[in-house]
Amino acid sequence: MSGEGPVPQAIRKLAPGKLVIASHNPGKVREIAELLGPYGIEPVSAGALDLPEPEETGTTFVANAELKARQAADLSGLPALADDSGLCVEALGGEPGIFSARWGGESKDFDLAMRLVEERLAALGPDVSRDAHFVCALALAWPDGHVEWFEGRVDGTLVWPPRGKLGFGYDPMFVANGMDQSFGEIDPQEKHAISHRADAFRQLVAAVL
Structure with a gap:
């Protein structure tokens, strides 16, 4: 799907039990936990296990999600789920995209990140398109190296x-x-019904749970 990594193998079911959420973002961990709770x-979280944050060197959302999931599964010995998501603004050529968190600087200040997006759009003139979309890629990795996307x-x-x-991140401007x-x-439950993360989770639930 990403053009990076092997073609996915046959779908593998995820058994009930512990699952590492390969993220140090509390908002993202909370949202994923709520989506998985019924299953x-x-x-x-990776933070609770003191797992390091890997350098996100992939060129796509899927590639970055995969490298985070693989590392967490390798280090924990448990299945691991990673999310790589971001805001893609049409008039900015898809930016910030995979660099969405990095637009907030080392402290991941999303107030700053949102201002930068707005400043870039404003510089393009009053009639610029404000169309945008959120993307969420999920990678589910097992310690033996199997991955689903x-x-x-x-x-x-x-x-x-x-x-x-x-919400969190760029939510207040979308x-x-x-x-x-x-x-x-909007209420978090309403967001869970329509968001990019919910869309990806519907696919994950149908496939592996």
């Missing part, structure tokens, strides 16, 4: 100033198509 999965997407437009304190409120304003 008998016991999520444990899933990718979801949600389309929308960007608003300014940011709205709402819910309004999904067909909605009036930003991802920072």
Whole structure:
């Protein structure tokens, strides 16, 4: 799917029990845990296990998700799920894309990241398209090296100033198509029903749970 790594093998089912969430982002870990809760999965974060954060050297969302999942599975001896996600702005040629978190600097300050996106759009003039989409790639890795991949997407437009304190990352400036409120304003359960992460999780649940 990504053009990087081997072709996925036959679908393998994920047994109930512990699953490492290969992320140090508390908002992302919480959201993934809520999505997996009904399936008998016991999520444990990479941060709680003191696993290091790998350098994200992939050129696609899928490649970065895979390298995070593989490392967490190797180091923990448990199945591991990694998410690589980001905001792709049409008028910015798909940026920030896989560098979404890095636009916030070393501290991953998303207020800063959102301002940078808005400044780049404003520099293109008042009539610039504000179309954007979120992408979420999930990689599920086992300690023996088997990996499954899933990718979801949600389309929308960007608003300014940011709205709402819910969600995380770029959520306060993103309004999904067909909605009036930003991802920072809607109830988390409502977001779980329509988000890029929910889209990818629907595919994962159907395939392996």
